[in-house]
Amino acid sequence: MRFSVHFLLLCAALCWLAPTSARADAGQLPVTVVKALQAEAVPLGSVSVFLQRVDAAQAQINYQANVALNPASSMKLLTTYAGLELLGAAYRWRTELLTDGVLNNGVLEGNLFVKGNGDPSLMAEDFWRLLGNLRQLGVKDIRGDLVLDRSYFAQNDTDPGAFDGELYRAYNALPSATLVNLKSTSFRFEAGAQQVNIRPDPDLPEIKVINQLQLTQGDCPDWRSQLNYKVRNQTAETTEITFSGSFAVACGEKYLDLSLQDDATYTFNLFRKIWQQLGGNLHGQLRLASVPYNASKLMDQSSITLADVVRRINKYSNNLMARQLFLTIAAERAGVPATEANGDKAIHDWLASKNLNFPELVLENGSGLSRKERISAQHLGELLLAAYASPVMPELMSSLPVLAVDGTAERRLQESAVRGRAHLKTGSLSGVRSLAGYVLDAKGRRWVVVFMVNHAQAAATKAAQDALLDWVYQQD
Missing domain, CATH: 3.50.80.20 (D-Ala-D-Ala carboxypeptidase C, peptidase S13)
Structure with missing residues (x-):
């Protein structure tokens, strides 16, 4: 009898010490979500889901939601909400x-x-x-x-290409106090009768384009994988970019935004x-x-208002704009010159003032373009619940992509009944997928929903995310 009691106590202790992923109840997840994850061989232990009605006292789904995960661009929700409250929508x-x-x-x-x-x-x-x-x-x-x-x-002095090796991609551009045009050149590729036409905007004489692209027939594949470019700095002020590879007639017109020169x-x-x-x-x-x-x-x-800037940040997930806002918060709260460390502290202090204790939160630049940033699904959900009760809720919600209507969510669930009834921020990095925002169900009740996954198969979770949105819409 004594052995049995000791055995049971040992089991209880081991269960308590086990990782959250082992203790979580998979039954909390909708069957359709579980099936979608299993169909893509995505381990349930890599997924966190938080779901709560905005007028409810507790979450309906809190599945592994206390695990600190990389949220990718969903972190922009924190930066933009903090900016709206700390600086004001009319800033x-x-x-x-x-x-x-x-x-x-x-x-x-x-x-x-x-x-x-x-x-x-x-x-x-x-x-x-x-x-x-x-x-x-x-x-x-x-x-x-x-x-x-x-x-x-x-x-x-950070290397812009340190994140993923894409030194010249516009999404990797670094912040600057004298930023103009996001220091970006938008290259338009257009299939002509005999050749591929390349038109840069703005067309600066100091950026010289050499066109070695071959025009091909047939369908338009993954056009970016068929296009190569090489950048060479000729002088301190002039840059040469050579485009090579192929571009199919069926591709019509495509755009590639590059940041080829330093901001100055x-x-x-x-x-x-x-x-x-x-x-x-x-x-x-x-x-x-x-x-x-x-x-x-x-x-x-003067610029446009912060409310308008936040809309640009969230609708189209603009990393550089989010980083500029993050540093502006630092400057306004801690003085100049603004640093990312001061931006981090300003946002943590703001959260504390709202009695939001997020001990796992890690901020690097506020954009989600980071391998270091962390937050749990539960705390991201609690942030959205707090935002819903905030005076800046209308500005924040209207900045989010509307499901199947605009922004980064325009092409999702276009034939679903939940179309146009969800305001969502999504996040995407290699090994990371996230979705967070508000869903209006069939009965007119609004829910906060957060879905996060950090796993090599994260890119295969779109069907599971969509299944969750459909399920929320259909709630009794």
């Missing part, structure tokens, strides 16, 4: 033009300073408008240098192109320096 960035010289009869005898404050939304057309206003002010000839003041953010060089080259088109002259060169204390302001320009 705007400001870009300033200043000089240490004097303006006389259209001639600026001195340097032109561009002081950036991390605006993620300053695109080429906005830069054009800013410089157009400078011309209307009477400036034509700039006798000094173009000086970029990037001091709002701390200098980031790119901004300088774009400035020269626009300034020349506006009839202006720049006699000096590019320099990096802080604005001197005795400089005078010529003008400034």
Whole structure:
């Protein structure tokens, strides 16, 4: 009898010490979800699911939801929600033009300073408008240098290609206080009658394109796998890119966004192109320096609102915009120069102020483009529940892709009854898939749903995610 009691106590202790994945009750998951996972040989132990009605006191599904996992781009939910509450939905960035010289009869005898404050939304057309206003002010000839003041953010010397080896892909571009046009060139590939036409936008003379693409017949395969490019920096200001491989006629028109130059060089080259088109002259060169204390302001320009920026971040999962916001939070809460460490602390402090204790949370850059970032499905779900009760809920929810309607969720479940009834953020990295957001069921009740998986077979879980969304919609 004594042996039996000791044996039972030992079993109980071992069960308590076992990993969560071993103790979790698979019966909590809908049968359709389990079958979809099993069909793709995805271990149930690699999946976390959290489901709770926004008006309920507890979760209906809490399957392995306390495990810290990499959420990929679903981490943008935390960054954007924090930004909306800490900065305000009406927050705007400001870009300033200043000089240490004097303006006389259209001639600026001195340097032109561009002081950036991390605006993620300053695109080429906005830069054009800013410089157009400078011309209307009477400036034509700039006798000094173009000086970029990037001091709002701390200098980031990280290798942009360190994450996945894709040095020039736009999604890997690093933040900058003087960011313009996401320092990106969008290459449009179009199948012509005899050749593949390549059109860069913006078309900078310092980025030279060599077209060695072969036009082929037949269906359009995975077109990106058939296209190669090689980048060579000719000088400090000029870059040569050679495209080779093949492009099928059936592909029609495709786009590839690349970041080929560092932010300062790119901004300088774009400035020269626009300034020349506006009839202006720049006699000096590019320099990096802080604005001197005795400089005078010529003008400034405000960005779109943070609510609009958050919409761009979440609808299309823009990594660089999310990273700019993360650093802006750091600057506004801890001062300049902004660092990722201060952004991390600001968000942890904000969570603590809301009595949200997420001890497993790891933030690196706030975008989800990271192998280090971690959060549990339960805490991501609790974050969404808190957001639903927040004054900024309308701005956050409207920023999320609508299932089968727009953004990154446009092509999902287009024939399902849940179409248009879910606002979802998705995440995707090698070995990582996630989905988090709000679902409106058939009876008009709203649910918070989180699905996360970290496993080599993660890419095969789309059917399981879709099955979960359908199941939530059909709840009694």
